[in-house]
Amino acid sequence: MLSEREKLSALAALGVDLNQVKDLDILMEEILSQARRFVNADAGSIYIREGGRLDFSYTQNDTLKSRLAPGEKLIYSTFSIPIDEKSIAGFVAATQKALNIPDVYLLPDTLPYGFSRRFDETSGYRTVSMLTIPLENSQGVLLGVLQIINAKDAEGRAIPFSDEDERMMGHFAGIAAVALERAQMTRVLLLRMIRMAEMRDPKETGAHVNRVGAYSLALYEDWAERNGIPAAEVGKTRDVIRMAAMLHDVGKVAISDLILKKPGRFDHDEYEIMKQHTVLGARLFLDQHSDFDAAAHLVALNHHERWDGAGYPGHVDLETGLPLPSHTLPSGAARGKSGLEIPLFGRIVSLCDVYDALCSKRVYKEAWDEAETLKALEQGSGTQFDPELVEIFFSRLSVIHSIRDRYKDEAPA
Numbered sequence: 001m002l003s004e005r006e007k008l009s010a011l012a013a014l015g016v017d018l019n020q021v022k023d024l025d026i027l028m029e030e031i032l033s034q035a036r037r038f039v040n041a042d043a044g045s046i047y048i049r050e051g052g053r054l055d056f057s058y059t060q061n062d063t064l065k066s067r068l069a070p071g072e073k074l075i076y077s078t079f080s081i082p083i084d085e086k087s088i089a090g091f092v093a094a095t096q097k098a099l100n101i102p103d104v105y106l107l108p109d110t111l112p113y114g115f116s117r118r119f120d121e122t123s124g125y126r127t128v129s130m131l132t133i134p135l136e137n138s139q140g141v142l143l144g145v146l147q148i149i150n151a152k153d154a155e156g157r158a159i160p161f162s163d164e165d166e167r168m169m170g171h172f173a174g175i176a177a178v179a180l181e182r183a184q185m186t187r188v189l190l191l192r193m194i195r196m197a198e199m200r201d202p203k204e205t206g207a208h209v210n211r212v213g214a215y216s217l218a219l220y221e222d223w224a225e226r227n228g229i230p231a232a233e234v235g236k237t238r239d240v241i242r243m244a245a246m247l248h249d250v251g252k253v254a255i256s257d258l259i260l261k262k263p264g265r266f267d268h269d270e271y272e273i274m275k276q277h278t279v280l281g282a283r284l285f286l287d288q289h290s291d292f293d294a295a296a297h298l299v300a301l302n303h304h305e306r307w308d309g310a311g312y313p314g315h316v317d318l319e320t321g322l323p324l325p326s327h328t329l330p331s332g333a334a335r336g337k338s339g340l341e342i343p344l345f346g347r348i349v350s351l352c353d354v355y356d357a358l359c360s361k362r363v364y365k366e367a368w369d370e371a372e373t374l375k376a377l378e379q380g381s382g383t384q385f386d387p388e389l390v391e392i393f394f395s396r397l398s399v400i401h402s403i404r405d406r407y408k409d410e411a412p413a
Contacts, residue, residue: 010038011171018179022292023242024187025214028058031176035148036060038172039131039165042150042158046135047089049144053080054093057144064125075402085112088132089145096134096142098170102160104130128158133169135177143180146173190246196253208356209246210407215352216245216345218399222392223344236291244295245349248303251281275312278304279321286318295345302337302346303353308383309338311350347386351377351393354384355400360409 014034021027028046036044043061047054056079065074083093091113092099101107104115104127120127132147150158151165161169194209220241224234252260255277259270266274281300285293301318305311314334315327323334342350358376361367368376374394381390393400 010034011168011175014172015175015178018176019182021179021239022183022186023239024180024183025058026217026239026242027179027183029060031146031180032058032060035146035169035172035176038168039148039161040152041131041148041161042152043125043127044146044148045089047081047093047145047147049083049093049142050080052083054083054089054145055080061125061149063150064123073396073399075398078406083142086114088113088115088130089147092132092134093142093145096136096140098131098133098166100161100163100166101130101132103128126158129160131161131166131169133173135173135180137177137181143177143184146176186243190243193247193250207407207409208360209248211356211403212248212349212352213242213246214403214407215355215400216348217242218396218403219348219352219389219392220344222396223348223389226388226392237295240290240292240295241299241345241348243292244299244345245352247281247296248299248349248353249277249281250284250296251277251279251300254280275304276321278302278313279316279318283318298343298345299349302343303349305337305342305346305350306384307339307342307347307386309336311336311342311384342386347389351385351389354380355393356404359404 018027018030018034021030028048032044032046035041042063043059045059046057048057049055056076059074059076061074068074081087081090083090085091085094088099088101088104101115105117107113107115115127115130119125127149129151130147130149131151132145134142135144135146136142146169148161148169151161153159191206191209194206217238220237221234224237229237255274259266259274262270278301282297285297285300288294288297301313305314312334313321314336315324316322316334317324323329323332327335329335337346355373355377358368358373359370374397377385377390377393381387
């Protein structure tokens with residue numbers, strides 16, 4: 001539990017720390033973790049405003065996490081609620097005023113809002129105290145709602161949040177909202193880049209790239225844990241791999257519509273042109289000013305390489321797209337990268353991209369069922385894909401499925 005002086009010192013550093021996180025989803029996790037640490041809370045959630053509703057975006061719960069096997073992660077359903085005065089989060093969003101509730105089970109019936117016990121009954125959890133705070137930008141516009149649950153005493157028992165906790169979290173929310181607004185702007189810019197690609201290639205949807213980004217992050221986290229990567233490096237890398245994975249096919253904006261929108265299979269010459277999207281995408285990030293630029297470069301260039309060396313573009317000169325002299329095959333083609341020659345980010349995104357492409361409906365094909373898709377990945381282990389990553393993927397199917405449910409394709413209008 002932080003002392004008063006430690007809290008004030010941490011608040012001073014908070015803005016710097018949060019503004020170093022650029023990815024929206026990772027930032028929401030960090031905001032929750034930091035908020036709970038400030039007031040020693042067992043659990044919490046973040047809701048993000050989307051029009052007249054609140055999307056339940058991220059949640060954490062130490063008690064429920066402690067019941068899992070080592071390495072397992074909590075899986076939550078995603079949902080949205082209206083911004084009205086019927087729910088606690090909706091009331092805070094509608095009024096833009098904080099609520100500090102000592103025990104949600106003792107709320108009088110005379111209040112406009114109430115607490116739903118459904119989650120507690122399903123999970124075996126007991127929600128007691130709840131501090132719910134609006135997240136507003138500098139103009140007073142609501143961005144979302146931060147909800148912190150079950151303050152803990154020194155013995156770990158749930159107690160009410162104090163008035164000082166409420167004041168401290170009010171300051172915290174103001175700082176967090178600045179970082180949140182910036183991360184939302186970054187996400188919007190990324191999705192605009194992706195929409196440019198989507199105008200050219202209907203397969204590159206916002207839902208597809210969000211899924212590939214989230215799958216890639218999940219695989220990286222487990223790979224890093226298995227391989228003993230230091231926590232500081234993992235924290236730094238989580239931020240960039242998710243965003244970089246979202247832009248894996250951005251080079252397609254430079255490919256002709258005659259090829260991108262062809263309904264049938266490509267002939268040899270068309271396929272050779274299509275393969276250049278990897279080089280074209282990588283060129284966008286040659287002038288590197290950040291870890292994200294470097295990661296996006298690696299992903300764009302390497303996400304179609306294969307573990308057995310039969311992928312593309314292989315060892316090429318990025319300026320010309322031609323094979324490097326020392327890596328030119330007798331056929332004149334570039335030798336493909338193989339095994340650990342392929343950068344980790346490329347190996348991860350390759351697997352995640354193929355999985356999502358196979359189990360998604362496209363204008364030229366129906367979605368494969370899960371069994372078919374998983375069989376294809378299993379058969380590709382050691383040939384198309386890194387065997388270690390395939391093993392990790394299969395061990396985390398519950399997480400993969402929750403991500404797929406979170407970022408569903410929009411139904412046709």
